[in-house]
Amino acid sequence: MRTQILDERKKSIIRKERGDCGGGGINCEAASVSGAVSQRACVYCGARVVLNPITDAFHLVHGPIGCASYTWDIRGSLTSGSTLFRQAFSTDLQERDIIFGGAEKLSAAIDEAMRIYRPKLIFVYATCIVGVIGDDVEAVCRQAEKKYGNRVVAVKAPGFAGHKAEGYRLAGNALMTLLKPHAAEPREKSINILGDYNLAGEMWIIKNYMREIGLPVISGFTGDASCDTLTQAPGASLNVVQCAGSMTHLARRMEEEFGIPWIKASFFGLEDATRAIMDIAEFFGDQAVRARAAALTQRESARAAAVVARCKPHFAGKKAAIFVGGGFKAISLIRQFTEMGIETVIVGAQTGKPEEYAVIAGLVNDDAVILDDANPAELEAFMKEKGADILVGGVKERPLAYKLGLAFCDHNHERKHPLAGYEGVVNFAREINLSINSPVWRHMRTSCRFSFGQPGERP
Numbered sequence: 001m002r003t004q005i006l007d008e009r010k011k012s013i014i015r016k017e018r019g020d021c022g023g024g025g026i027n028c029e030a031a032s033v034s035g036a037v038s039q040r041a042c043v044y045c046g047a048r049v050v051l052n053p054i055t056d057a058f059h060l061v062h063g064p065i066g067c068a069s070y071t072w073d074i075r076g077s078l079t080s081g082s083t084l085f086r087q088a089f090s091t092d093l094q095e096r097d098i099i100f101g102g103a104e105k106l107s108a109a110i111d112e113a114m115r116i117y118r119p120k121l122i123f124v125y126a127t128c129i130v131g132v133i134g135d136d137v138e139a140v141c142r143q144a145e146k147k148y149g150n151r152v153v154a155v156k157a158p159g160f161a162g163h164k165a166e167g168y169r170l171a172g173n174a175l176m177t178l179l180k181p182h183a184a185e186p187r188e189k190s191i192n193i194l195g196d197y198n199l200a201g202e203m204w205i206i207k208n209y210m211r212e213i214g215l216p217v218i219s220g221f222t223g224d225a226s227c228d229t230l231t232q233a234p235g236a237s238l239n240v241v242q243c244a245g246s247m248t249h250l251a252r253r254m255e256e257e258f259g260i261p262w263i264k265a266s267f268f269g270l271e272d273a274t275r276a277i278m279d280i281a282e283f284f285g286d287q288a289v290r291a292r293a294a295a296l297t298q299r300e301s302a303r304a305a306a307v308v309a310r311c312k313p314h315f316a317g318k319k320a321a322i323f324v325g326g327g328f329k330a331i332s333l334i335r336q337f338t339e340m341g342i343e344t345v346i347v348g349a350q351t352g353k354p355e356e357y358a359v360i361a362g363l364v365n366d367d368a369v370i371l372d373d374a375n376p377a378e379l380e381a382f383m384k385e386k387g388a389d390i391l392v393g394g395v396k397e398r399p400l401a402y403k404l405g406l407a408f409c410d411h412n413h414e415r416k417h418p419l420a421g422y423e424g425v426v427n428f429a430r431e432i433n434l435s436i437n438s439p440v441w442r443h444m445r446t447s448c449r450f451s452f453g454q455p456g457e458r459p
């Protein structure tokens with residue numbers, strides 16, 4: 001079978017074997033091609049994934065009920081405090097509101113929220129149709145702030161105004177409106193973690209490491225964050241950016257406006273987790289912190305490496321495909337698969353950056369396919385061509401893998417056990433081992449009407 005790649009997409013797909021990487025690199029950070037059915041999420045989704053884990057915030061969607069389906073249920077951030085963020089609220093705009101305007105309905109919804117829940121903080125997400133009809137959402141939020149004295153922050157995020165990365169930028173700006181009144185917080189020897197959403201409790205693992213080496217975490221952005229912890233964040237001495245795609249904008253603004261430096265650090269995989277902890281320790285130039293970090297990384301990496309070594313014989317000859325949100329995470333995953341003895345044959349991201357794709361090109365073999373902003377047809381075609389055994393992705397990629405009779409690992413919102421830190425290395429190796437070697441895939445491929453095709457068959 002030969003799958004047609006749209007001409008407009010060809011510059012966003014590169015293969016080292018064809019020398020594509022030398023000719024100006026991959027086309028990325030561009031609008032999705034109309035009609036290509038991109039795997040990318042919309043602007044509102046980008047903003048919501050970043051802000052939703054703030055546990056005591058009231059997240060109100062001003063739009064049709066469909067946009068509100070994006071809730072905690074598909075992003076299982078855990079909480080050690082309030083559970084308000086787990087509920088979904090919407091103004092549920094109807095035809096009549098769209099004709100005559102929805103501002104009154106929004107105002108009434110905020111009143112109701114204050115009467116019943118009394119939240120310290122409300123985010124109002126204005127979605128596509130509100131961008132079309134032009135409700136003055138900011139004015140409604142300003143009036144509500146005056147009336148109640150609580151923060152009511154407008155996030156004007158119509159899905160059509162770009163793609164997920166624009167939503168990240170809007171979320172960063174919304175967070176800055178919360179932080180700016182607290183810019184004078186006294187500076188402490190402590191850090192903030194940006195871009196960890198406490199999926200399956202991962203933020204708690206990182207906080208435990210930092211506690212052990214003697215560096216308190218003031219606030220997570222935004223995993224297990226609360227209104228109060230966020231407002232103390234300008235007192236940190238360093239911002240550690242784990243998810244670079246979603247948090248680089250906020251980190252840059254915090255550096256420019258509060259003078260807080262930042263570093264990137266990935267806690268996925270043995271090599272990257274160790275480097276992340278040591279880089280954070282090095283930043284403070286404190287011998288005691290450095291010594292504790294070295295002891296922790298040696299102890300924990302030896303423990304996790306032993307589990308990887310036990311699984312490794314079962315990975316011989318296996319091939320992985322990766323399609324995740326950001327390029328920085330894709331880089332860690334390639335390294336992690338290499339540590340496990342698995343070859344990465346396809347790698348892509350929704351919002352990768354040119355410099356990240358350059359690193360990726362240096363990590364994969366010559367015949368690997370690298371693609372930005374992929375669609376299901378492309379992923380399917382390349383997984384067949386390369387004979388991938390497992391797809392690592394998120395909720396939108398899961399059915400694609402299963403329909404093809406391929407193992408799947410959720411490395412995104414729906415993961416149920418932590419994949420970060422050394423605990424994550426152990427969980428990841430065990431999950432990949434169980435999934436990739438399950439006999440179910442062989443039975444599916446022989447009996448399923450969706451033929452997998454032959455490895456090496458080119459689209």
Ligand code: SF4
Nearest residue numbers: 042044067127128159
């Ligand atoms: S694309 Fe528009 S309508 Fe669809 S979920 Fe995003 S904001 Fe809502």
